[in-house]
Amino acid sequence: GIQVEQSPPDLILQEGANSTLRCNFSDSVNNLQWFHQNPWGQLINLFYIPSGTKQNGRLSATTVATERYSLLYISSSQTTDSGVYFCAVEHGDSGYALNFGKGTSLLVTP
Amino acid sequence: DGGITQSPKYLFRKEGQNVTLSCEQNLNHDAMYWYRQDPGQGLRLIYYSQIVNDFQKGDIAEGYSVSREKKESFPLTVTSAQKNPTAFYLCASRGGGENEQFFGPGTRLTVL
Numbered sequence: 274g275i276q277v278e279q280s281p282p283d284l285i286l287q288e289g290a291n292s293t294l295r296c297n298f299s300d301s302v303n304n305l306q307w308f309h310q311n312p313w314g315q316l317i318n319l320f321y322i323p324s325g326t327k328q329n330g331r332l333s334a335t336t337v338a339t340e341r342y343s344l345l346y347i348s349s350s351q352t353t354d355s356g357v358y359f360c361a362v363e364h365g366d367s368g369y370a371l372n373f374g375k376g377t378s379l380l381v382t383p
Numbered sequence: 384d385g386g387i388t389q390s391p392k393y394l395f396r397k398e399g400q401n402v403t404l405s406c407e408q409n410l411n412h413d414a415m416y417w418y419r420q421d422p423g424q425g426l427r428l429i430y431y432s433q434i435v436n437d438f439q440k441g442d443i444a445e446g447y448s449v450s451r452e453k454k455e456s457f458p459l460t461v462t463s464a465q466k467n468p469t470a471f472y473l474c475a476s477r478g479g480g481e482n483e484q485f486f487g488p489g490t491r492l493t494v495l
Contacts, residue, residue, distance in 0.1 A: 274442075277425075306483060314420075314471055316486040359425060361484075367441060368433045369477060370416055371484055373425030 275300045275364045279374035286350050286381050294345040294377045296360030304363035305336050306371065307345050311356050319345070319358075350381045386410070387487035389474050394492045396461070396468070404459045404472055404490045412478030412485075415457040419443060420471040420489075429472075432457055461492060469494045 276299040286292055296305070307319040320327050320334040322343065327334055331350075336343040347354055357378050361371035387408045396402045408415065414433045418426035428441030432451040446465025451457055461468045474487045 314489045318483060318485060321481045321483045367428060368414060368431040368439060370428045370431050370441060375425045
């Protein structure tokens with residue numbers, strides 16, 4: 274199956290800092306989504322981004338499908354940004370289910 | 384409000400018991416999915432259904448069963464055959480203009 278690798282696995286930032294999270298995938302994909310998992314376990318949709326660039330407030334994402342990677346940018350981080358960020362890709366098999374990376378665990382300190 | 388609901392939030396099971404986790408959506412999505420998450424890991428696919436009365440095994444289906452009698456509902460049964468059922472279970476549906484997947488709040492299952 275398709276492999277999804279996220280880096281770094283862990284990240285500690287001071288409030289106000291910027292960060293870049295990376296997602297590499299091993300094959301062409303139909304869809305790519307970024308999620309934020311909050312401390313209660315809820316997966317919150319951040320971006321649906323199979324290609325191109327999108328921005329939503331302090332967050333933006335870029336996917337370069339031809340080179341099989343996606344980047345999530347967090348600017349001016351806040352303590353509420355803490356949690357685990359997942360990249361997930363839809364490969365077209367298994368009924369368009371998502372294949373997840375292991376996530377990047379982010380801690381933003383005051 | 385449109386969304387996906389899962390119940391219960393927490394579930395405790397004795398070894399040898401079957402338990403059923405509920406998943407309901409009012410988004411009018413055709414496709415629904417069950418995933419399992421273990422600590423420090425990403426999500427893995429258990430079962431999926433693209434249409435009512437049809438479902439398919441995912442990567443880790445052994446010890447689980449599902450049904451899809453209504454478009455809105457996709458319950459998951461964790462049977463006694465599942466060797467290590469303690470985990471966080473997440474249900475999702477797929478649809479909308481961009482065919483995004485959306486997730487419910489999850490059920491934490493603990494086997495005592």
